[in-house]
Amino acid sequence: GEDVEQSLFLSVREGDSSVINCTYTDSSSTYLYWYKQEPGAGLQLLTYIFSNMDMKQDQRLTVLLNKKDKHLSLRIADTQTGDSAIYFCAESFSGGYNKLIFGAGTRLAVHP
């Protein structure tokens, strides 16, 4: 079945790198995503990766996908206080539409 797991909390110092991890169980996923949710704001798509890719880089964000281990990670370089938020990992499957299956989210706290 479909299941996405994330650690609940991560605390980092401003300027350090953050790595948020996610594992999923269904190997038939087509795309894997990272969403950001700030208090009072809607879900914002940060980045996504196609399931046949290993890595994707977008400015300060690096996504790594280990399909064998069903492990996805998001690295944020030079983490800033504005990066404090909840980060959700999600997956979708082939079928012509993007029904998203989300993890429970990782709360990232950035301190000076």
Add this chain to the structure above:
Amino acid sequence: GAGVSQTPSNKVTEKGKYVELRCDPISGHTALYWYRQSLGQGPEFLIYFQGTGAADDSGLPNDRFFAVRPEGSVSTLKIQRTERGDSAVYLCASSPEAGAADTQYFGPGTRLTVL
């Protein structure tokens, strides 16, 4: 341009009452999704519309939940005989194409509280 809007932003109701939650997708978006986010959890898929039809309603928890999109734009999620366990944030998302990975835009949600 305008994003996905949802009304009301907050809804407080009593157990057993009927509620309607509205979603206005981005103009021209044919795909529309409803999700439910309980406290401390990630969003959970409820239903997907392609145009006017509900193409996948496998996430609706029971027959108290129903959604419509009669003209292929605005959608209404209807909950009958509300229960305290229905309390959550209900999120709507729309996309211009059903299968595109990077164009599912979320609204700010409706926070439903059932007393």
